[in-house]
Amino acid sequence: MTQHIGQTAPAPGGAPVHPVPVPVWRPWSAAWTRQVPPVADRDDLTVLVTPGAGQGAPACFTPADAVIEVDADHIDADPALVDPTDPAQRPMYAAGWGLLVHEAAHARHTRWDDRNAEPLALQAAELLEEPRIEARQLRRRPADRRWLHAATTKLILDQLDTHDTPWTAATAAALLLARADAGILTSNEVAPVRQQVVKVLGRKRLRKLEVIWRRALRTRDDDTAAMLEWGRRWCRILAVPPAGPLPAPVGTGTGAIRGAAGGVILVIADGLAADAAADAAAIAAATRARTDARQAETRQRRANTAAAAQVFGKGTTRRGGRRSPGRTRPPTEQEKTAARQLTRALRSAAHREATATRITSATPPGRLHTRAAMTEHVQRSLGQRPDAEPWMRTVRKANPQPPLRVGICTDASSSMGAFIAPAASTGWVIAQAVDRIADSQSASVTFGEHVTAITRPGRAPALVREYDLEGATTGFPTAVDALDHTLGLSQAGHAARLLVVISDGIFWDPDITAGQARLDRLAKTGCGLLWIGPTGSRPLTGTQEVILDDPTQAGPIIARAAATALAAAA
Secondary structure, three states: OOOOOOOEOOOOOEOOOOOOOOOHHHHHHHHHHHHHHHHHHHOOEEEEEEOOOOOOEEEEOOOOOEEEEHHHHHHOOOOOOOOOOOOOHHHHHHHHHHHHHHHHHHHHHOOOOOOOHHHHHHHHHHHHHHHHHHHHHHHHHHHHHHHHHHHHHHHOOHOOOOOOOOOHHHHHHHHHHHHHHHOOOOHHHHHHHHHHHHHHOOOHHHHHHHHHHHHHHOOOOOOOOHHHHHHHHHHHHHHOOOOOOOOOOOOOOOOOOHHHHHHHHHHHHHHHHHHHHHHHHHHHHHHHHHHHHHHHHHHHHHHHHHHHHHHHHHHHOOOOOOOOOOOOEEOOHHHHHEEEEEHHHHHHHHHHOOOOEEEEEEOOOOEHHHHHHHHEEEEEEEOOOOOOOEEEEEEEOOOOOOEEHHHEEEEOOOOHHHHHHHHHHHHHHHHHHHHHHOEOOOOOEEEEOOOOEEEEEEEEOEEEEEOHHHHHOOOOHHHHHHHHHHHOOOOOOOOOEEEEEEEOOOOOOHHHHHHEEEEEEEEHHEEEEEEEEOOOOOOOOOOOEEEEOHHHHHOOOOOOOHHHHHHHHH
C-alpha cells in the first residue's frame, strides 16, 4: 500500500524501474529469491536486496512485476560475513528477514486495491492492511511470528510524526495496538503506547477504533469494499473527512506518542540483540561440535585401520605378544544342524516380497476393465479423442535382498570359564550361516591378553576353532575397531550390520569407557548390537542383552537379532 506496495515509475517500455543491486548484495538477492516461494506461497517473485531499495520505505512490493525490494541498509549484518543461504544464520539479521516476510505477506494477501477511493479513507485502509496481512501470514506460517516481531523495529517510526494529533494517535494504534491483537506483539510491549493514545483519543474513541481494526483483521484478502468501508469509518471516528485534507497540527508537538513507540521498539531491538548474540554463540558452539565430531571420526577411522592391520594382517596378530590361534576340531552334528537352521532363519529374514504395480493402457495385454471400456466407447461416439485406458495388468518387480555383515567378538579371558567352549561353537555356527547368504560376510576375533583373528570375511572355517583361556581381559576396543574396519560396521547403507559380543563384561575401567564409546558410535550408524553372556554378566549399555546358561541355545536369538538388522536395512 502507501508504504509497502510500490508504485515505481515505468520505463519507456512500460516495465517498472528498480535499483541495480550492488555486487556484494547480489548473492543475497539470488538467495532470497530462491527462498521466498514458500514464505509467500507463490513462485513468481523476484527479490532485490541493495542499499536504497524500497522506494523510500525499508521494503516494498511491486505487484506489476512481482518484485520485492528490501533496503539493505536495514539488514543489520555484514553481507560478506553472513551466509544468506543458511537458515540457521537468520537470527543474526532477524529484522531484515522480517522485512522480507512482511512483503511476502503483502504479495500473498493484499488482493484489494482502489486508487479512486477518497485519499484519507484509502490511507486509513492501508494502515489497517499492515496488521491484517501479518495476521493472515501467521495463520499460514505461525513460525514467522519471530521475524514479523523483529520487523516492527523497521516499519513503525517513519509513519509517526512528532505531533500528538488524533490522526497520529490512531496511526500508532493501527501499527502497534492492532499488531498485538494480530499476535505479532504482546499487550505488555505496547502498553506504553496505549497509555499515550488514550491521553489523546480518550478510551471511548479508542474502543471504537479497536472495533474497526479487529474487523479488518478478519476481512478477506480480496474484499476491497470492506477495507475501504473500514477506512471511511476510521476517518469518521476521528472527525476527519475521508476525502481530506488532514487538519494542520497545532503547535510544535510533544512527540509523546512517537517517543512511546520508540521506547517499545528499543525494548524489542534490545531483545533481538540478545537473541542474536545467543544464536551466534549457539551457532559457534554447534560449528565447534561438528568440527570436533569430524576430527574424532577421522581419528577413529585411523584407529580402525591400524587395528585391522594388527589383527587381520599377515601372520598371527596379537596385542602385547604372539598368541596361538588355538586348536581345531570337526564340527558336531548338532553344530551342523544349528548352522543350517540359522541359515534358513537368515534367508527368511532377508527375503523381500516382490512389489506389485498396476499399469493401465489403451491396448492389450491385460484384463479389460468394463467401465473404462464403456468410457472409451462413449468418447469415440461423441467424436472426442479417447483418453480412457481400459486394459489393466499387474507388473511385479523383484526387490534385492540386502547383504549381511556380522562381526563376532568373543571374550577369551579366564573369567569366561566353562562358557568359552560353547562360545567357540556359537562363533562357528554364525560364520557358517552368514557365509551361505548371498553377498554376506562375517568375521570373528577373540580378545583377552591378546586380540586374535579367528575367521576372516569370505572364509567360513570348515573346522571349529577351540579357544584357549587367557589371564586378563583387555583389547575389547581394539577388537571392535578391527571388525568395524574389516566389515564396514559403521558404514550405513551398504548392508545390514550386526555386532555380536560374547562376553561376561568384566573389563578394566579404561576398556569399559572406550568400549562403550565404540558401541555408541556403531548404534548411531544403525548397526545392530547383540550381547550374549553367562549368568552374572555385565553387558555394556545400548545392546540387546541375552543372558544364557548354555550358549548353544543362542542360535534362534542371533537369528532374531540379525532379522531386526535386515529389516532396518530394507
